[in-house]
Each structure stands twice: as structure tokens, then as C-alpha cells.
Amino acid sequence: MSLYRVGVLLYREMVQGPKNIIFIFAVVVPLVLSLVLALLFGTLFSGKPRLGIVDEGSSQLSQAAAAMTSIRLTSFATQVALEEATRRGAVDMGVVIPAAFDAQLAAGQPTTMVAYVWGESLLRDRALLGTALVAWTRQIAGQELPVTLTTTMLGDTVALPWQDRILPLLILMSVVFGAMMLPASSLVSEKQHRTLTALAITPATTADVYLAKGLLGVGLSTVMALVVLALNGALNERTGLVAGVLLLGAIFSAELGIVMGALVKDINSLFATIKAIGLLLYAPALIALFPDIPQWIARIFPTYYLVQPVIEIVQHNARLADIAGLLGVLLALIAVTGAILALLARRNYRLGTV
Amino acid sequence: MPIPSIIAEKLVYRYGSLLAVDQISFQVASGEIFGFLGPNGAGKSTTVKMLTGQLLPQSGQMTILGIDVARHPKRVQARIGVCFELTNLYETMSGAENLHLFARLFGVRSFDADALLRRVGLDGRGKDKVEGYSKGMKQRLMVARALVNQPDVLFLDEPTEGLDPTSAQAIRNVIREEQARGATVFLTTHDMHEADMLCDRVAFLDRGTIVALDTPHTLKQQYGERMVYVEVLAPDGSLQRREIMLDRADTPAEVAALLQGEQVVTLHSAEATLEDIFIRITGRGLAS
Numbered sequence: 001m002s003l004y005r006v007g008v009l010l011y012r013e014m015v016q017g018p019k020n021i022i023f024i025f026a027v028v029v030p031l032v033l034s035l036v037l038a039l040l041f042g043t044l045f046s047g048k049p050r051l052g053i054v055d056e057g058s059s060q061l062s063q064a065a066a067a068m069t070s071i072r073l074t075s076f077a078t079q080v081a082l083e084e085a086t087r088r089g090a091v092d093m094g095v096v097i098p099a100a101f102d103a104q105l106a107a108g109q110p111t112t113m114v115a116y117v118w119g120e121s122l123l124r125d126r127a128l129l130g131t132a133l134v135a136w137t138r139q140i141a142g143q144e145l146p147v148t149l150t151t152t153m154l155g156d157t158v159a160l161p162w163q164d165r166i167l168p169l170l171i172l173m174s175v176v177f178g179a180m181m182l183p184a185s186s187l188v189s190e191k192q193h194r195t196l197t198a199l200a201i202t203p204a205t206t207a208d209v210y211l212a213k214g215l216l217g218v219g220l221s222t223v224m225a226l227v228v229l230a231l232n233g234a235l236n237e238r239t240g241l242v243a244g245v246l247l248l249g250a251i252f253s254a255e256l257g258i259v260m261g262a263l264v265k266d267i268n269s270l271f272a273t274i275k276a277i278g279l280l281l282y283a284p285a286l287i288a289l290f291p292d293i294p295q296w297i298a299r300i301f302p303t304y305y306l307v308q309p310v311i312e313i314v315q316h317n318a319r320l321a322d323i324a325g326l327l328g329v330l331l332a333l334i335a336v337t338g339a340i341l342a343l344l345a346r347r348n349y350r351l352g353t354v
Numbered sequence: 355m356p357i358p359s360i361i362a363e364k365l366v367y368r369y370g371s372l373l374a375v376d377q378i379s380f381q382v383a384s385g386e387i388f389g390f391l392g393p394n395g396a397g398k399s400t401t402v403k404m405l406t407g408q409l410l411p412q413s414g415q416m417t418i419l420g421i422d423v424a425r426h427p428k429r430v431q432a433r434i435g436v437c438f439e440l441t442n443l444y445e446t447m448s449g450a451e452n453l454h455l456f457a458r459l460f461g462v463r464s465f466d467a468d469a470l471l472r473r474v475g476l477d478g479r480g481k482d483k484v485e486g487y488s489k490g491m492k493q494r495l496m497v498a499r500a501l502v503n504q505p506d507v508l509f510l511d512e513p514t515e516g517l518d519p520t521s522a523q524a525i526r527n528v529i530r531e532e533q534a535r536g537a538t539v540f541l542t543t544h545d546m547h548e549a550d551m552l553c554d555r556v557a558f559l560d561r562g563t564i565v566a567l568d569t570p571h572t573l574k575q576q577y578g579e580r581m582v583y584v585e586v587l588a589p590d591g592s593l594q595r596r597e598i599m600l601d602r603a604d605t606p607a608e609v610a611a612l613l614q615g616e617q618v619v620t621l622h623s624a625e626a627t628l629e630d631i632f633i634r635i636t637g638r639g640l641a642s
Contacts, residue, residue, distance in 0.1 A: 008458040016446060194442035198499070201406050202459040203432045 178221030187261030578626025
């Protein structure tokens with residue numbers, strides 16, 4: 001393998017790629033879907049977590065909340081009004097601050113603060129508001145929390161918000177479609193136009209060609225997946241880890257795409273194959289859409305190990321250690337698919353099919 | 355004695371039950387133009403695929419420039435140029451871009467695409483997209499692409515088939531120039547006239563085996579019959595055609611009788627064509 005030749009071939013792919021309809025689809029479809037969903041669910045243009053407060057005294061907590069620009073604060077006169085607003089989803093979380101709250105905290109006396117959470121609010125917003133409340137309280141108390149926080153879930157407390165449910169589908173569409181279809185369609189197109197045969201009698205190896213095609217798919221889909229996550233407000237402080245996991249997922253998808261490209265003869269057969277296996281590829285995301293379906297079923301499908309680590313990080317703030325098992329399976333899938341690819345390249349040479 | 359550029363020994367390849375190449379052996383000397391002739395399905399393309407490292411023979415040995423092709427296909431491919439029968443250019447790229455891409459893949463430094471395009475008669479068209487080229491232009495670009503690495507061995511598969519006379523002549527000129535440079539040329543064709551004009555030696559391939567291999571001149575002497583074609587004026591004023599075989603005992607008497615007894619209008623000799631010889635050896639034509 002020669003990195004120089006991979007670079008030459010990759011440059012050609014990058015220059016010619018944007019003329020390919022698959023390339024355009026890989027960029028446009030996840031973006032359009034994200035924008036449509038953001039408009040539907042309102043997370044793009046009203047992305048700040050919404051906190052409602054009833055301040056029965058004149059607590060520093062409400063002042064701290066008002067000073068925080070990354071949340072949208074609404075004050076309510078009564079606990080009933082706050083509860084009603086939370087139930088309607090006008091705020092993601094509502095808290096009632098008792099009259100002597102600050103004084104009790106300062107004296108180190110136990111106190112109680114009532115909080116309401118809208119059941120359909122985003123997990124990310126709940127986590128953010130909860131963390132902020134804890135931090136402000138600790139600041140006022142000047143010590144460890146002597147506060148018992150009583151939380152009451154209101155609204156639909158079972159269902160996950162649609163934005164969270166649809167995120168796996170968006171990730172799979174970004175990663176799998178781009179990383180798999182770009183190299184697959186490029187390879188098949190080169191077969192149909194016989195240019196692959198022309199490349200085969202140069203010093204460029206099959207591995208050089210496969211790698212160049214794979215890299216374009218991997219690069220584009222990883223970037224697109226990150227953009228989609230950003231558009232959906234799903235990126236957190238573990239962006240580096242997310243990018244690494246997406247990269248591995250894209251590598252796996254690109255390998256699948258190259259295997260398909262190496263096996264099928266023309267673009268019609270490729271699309272027929274994609275149609276046939278599409279359900280299997282997207283099954284984990286489709287299962288996530290419907291929480292009533294037993295979620296363990298998703299583990300049967302290989303793409304689960306691509307999407308689930310990402311979901312764990314962006315929705316549950318998981319660390320590398322938390323997703324090590326899932327990543328181990330993903331790495332094993334990458335190794336197995338890579339071995340299949342090497343066998344296919346050898347078989348194609350023996351049969352003269354390139 | 356210099357090592358032959360191409361050595362093939364007992365090459366065999368089967369497609370399922372079809373024996374495409376059956377134990378063929380030959381050698382091509384350095385700087386030679388070698389014609390590989392035969393009808394469609396004779397095994398020409400399969401042999402070229404094996405020699406160029408695209409296909410692994412099921413048995414037999416082959417070396418190009420002393421390198422074992424089966425073991426080191428990429429080392430061989432770095433030193434050969436291949437022009438395919440069917441166009442396989444990047445159509446959405448320009449002619450010059452196509453050449454630059456392959457020059458980079460071959461690791462050619464300071465590559466002059468314009469000079470190469472000029473050699474094949476495509477000067478001024480390098481910036482045009484290939485999809486706008488005529489068939490002849492594409493074929494000339496294919497030949498140019500095969501030359502980007504100044505190959506030691508050039509494989510040309512039907513390089514002039516279906517081309518206009520100007521394009522065909524341009525390609526023949528390039529073949530002769532490459533031979534003058536010192537390259538070995540392996541020319542696959544079923545155009546016997548072209549093979550006769552260009553090749554130092556030719557091999558006739560039929561049903562996967564080589565049925566004859568020699569210089570065109572020797573093959574004609576060995577298998578062909580020289581003829582004299584005469585047009586005479588008949589008493590009714592019409593032209594009549596006579597054929598006299600040369601190299602026979604009664605030929606001089608037959609020619610003398612014709613010249614004395616008839617009013618000869620035209621008279622010319624002709625030797626057998628390679629196609630005549632192929633038919634004589636195999637019992638079938640090249641179109642079959």
C-alpha cells in the first residue's frame with residue numbers, strides 16, 4: 001500500500017465526488033431531516049432549557065438563574081400556575097423556592113424545594129437544569145447540600161421525547177448512508193465504466209483503491225454526523241469521544257459498502273441490495289423509535305454497536321469506560337469485515353473480476 | 355543473449371468448463387512488435403489479462419522483463435503500459451486530467467501531458483472533458499494513457515478497431531515510435547492487414563492454442579500461394595479476369611501463353627494475406 005497513491009486517488013474522489021448524486025444525498029438528507037425535525041420539535045430555534053420559578057422570598061437562587069444566559073427563565077406568582085405551566089410544557093422544569101430558603105441554607109438547616117419536570121422535556125435539558133440548581137444551591141449554602149429535592153414528573157412520564165427517539169435514526173442515516181453508499185456506488189460505477197480495470201494495471205493496489213474510496217465516505221459521514229448532532233443540540237463536553245465513536249462507525253459502514261461494491265456488478269444491483277438489507281441496517285434506530293418494543297432486540301443488529309455508544313454519550317453523558325463493551329463489539333465487527341474484504345480482493349484477482 | 359521481454363510457458367486458464375487458454379508458450383524479444391492474432395473467443399484477451407497481472411493463470415509460468423508476473427504483478431505493472439480494447443477513461447475529467455492522474459499513480463515526475471497529447475494528435479483538446487471526445491479521440495487518449503510511464507512493454511488490445519483512417523494511422527505511428535524508443539509491443543488484433551504492416555512476428559491463436567508463430571514473411575512463404583491477377587480484353591470488348599498461380603512448374607508457360615494469345619490490359623502479382631493463411635491453417639475465418 002502507498003499513502004501517496006491513496007492520496008492521489010482520494011483527491012480524484014474528492015474532486016469528482018460532489019458530482020455524484022449519492023454524495024449530494026449523503027450531505028443533504030441528514031441536514032434536511034435535522035432541520036425539519038428541529039422545526040417540528042422546536043429545538044433548533046428555542047434550544048435553551050426553560051426554567052420556571054416561584055420565589056416566595058427573595059432568593060439568590062432566582063437571581064443566579066436570571067443571570068444565566070444559557071437558560072430561559074420565567075417567573076410565576078403561584079405554585080399552581082407553575083405546576084400548570086410545567087404540565088403544558090411551557091417550561092421544562094419548575095421549582096418552588098420557599099420564603100426562608102437562603103437563610104435556612106446559610107444556617108445549615110434542612111429545607112425542602114419542590115420541583116416539577118415536564119415529562120416530554122429533553123433529557124439533556126433536564127440534566128442541565130438539575131445540575132445548575134444543585135450548583136446554585138451549593139453556592140448559596142457555601143457547603144455540601146443540606147437540601148432534599150423532591151421531584152414530581154408531570155405530563156407523559158413514560159414516553160421518551162421524539163427528539164431523543166429519532167436521534168439514532170439521524171445518526172445511522174448520516175453515518176451508514178454516507179460511509180457505506182459513497183464507496184459502494186463509486187466502486188460499482190468504476191466497474192461499470194471499466195475504469196477500475198485501468199487502475200488495476202497501475203502500481204496502485206486494490207487496497208489503495210478501497211482505502212481511497214473508503215476514506216471519502218468515512219470523512220464525509222463523520223463530519224455530517226457531527227453536524228447533525230450539533231443541529232439537534234446533542235453534543236456535550238464529550239465531543240471528542242463522540243467523534244471517535246462516529247469515526248469507528250463510519251469505518252465499519254465504509255467496509256460494508258466496499259464489500260457490497262466488490263460483490264455487485266452494477267448500480268441497479270447495488271440499490272436492490274441496499275433495499276433488501278436496508279431494514280437490517282436501520283433496525284436499531286427503528287426499534288428505538290418505539291419504546292414499547294423490547295429494546296434488547298436491537299442488539300441483534302450490527303449497526304446497534306455503531307449507534308448505541310453515540311446515544312450513550314450524548315444522552316447519558318457516558319464515558320469511554322461506560323461504552324467499552326459496545327466499542328469492543330464494534331472493533332470486532334470492523335476486524336471481521338476487514339478480513340472479508342481482504343478475501344474478496346484476493347478472490348477477485350484470482351477470477352480476474354477486479 | 356538478452357532476456358526476452360515476455361516469456362509465457364504452458365499457460366492455462368479455464369472459465370468453468372470452457373478451456374480459454376490451453377498450454378500456450380511463446381517468447382517476445384526486447385524491442386519486437388509481436389502480433390497476437392485470432393478471432394473473437396480465441397483466448398487473446400485472457401492471455402493478455404494473465405500477462406498484465408489482471409488474472410492468475412491456473413497453471414504455467416510467465417515473466418515480463420524477467421519478473422514473475424504471478425508473484426509480483428505490481429512490479430510488472432509499474433513497467434508496462436496497457437491500452438484496452440474498450441474505452442475505460444474517466445469521462446467527466448478532461449483528457450489532460452486523465453493523463454495526470456495515471457502519471458501520478460505511476461509515480462512519474464515532471465510529466466508533460468501536452469507533449470503526449472500532441473504525439474497522439476490531441477493537441478489543443480487536453481482541457482476538454484473526455485465525454486465530448488469522438489471514438490477516435492478517446493482511443494488516441496487511451497494509447498496516450500498507456501504511454502505515461504514510458505513503458506518497457508506496451509500491450510495494445512485492438513488499438514485501431516473501428517477508427518477512421520487518420521486516427522488509425524496516428525496510432526500506428528505511435529507504435530512504430532515506441533518500437534524505435536526500444537519498447538516491446540504486444541499487439542492483439544484481428545486486423546491481419548495491420549499486423550502485416552506493423553509486426554515483426556505474429557502468433558495465430560485459435561481455440562486457446564497457438565497454431566502458428568513466425569514472421570509474416572515466413573508464414574506467407576510457408577503457407578501462402580503467390581498469384582498473378584490479369585485483366586484481358588475479350589473480343590466483345592468486355593474486361594475478363596484471369597488468375598495464375600505462381601511457383602508452379604507450368605507457371606512460365608501459362609504466363610507466356612496469356613501474353614501472346616490475349617490482349618492484356620492490367621497485370622499484377624499478389625501474395626497471400628495473413629487472413630488467407632489463417633483460414634488455411636484453421637479452416638475458419640477471423641470473423642467466426
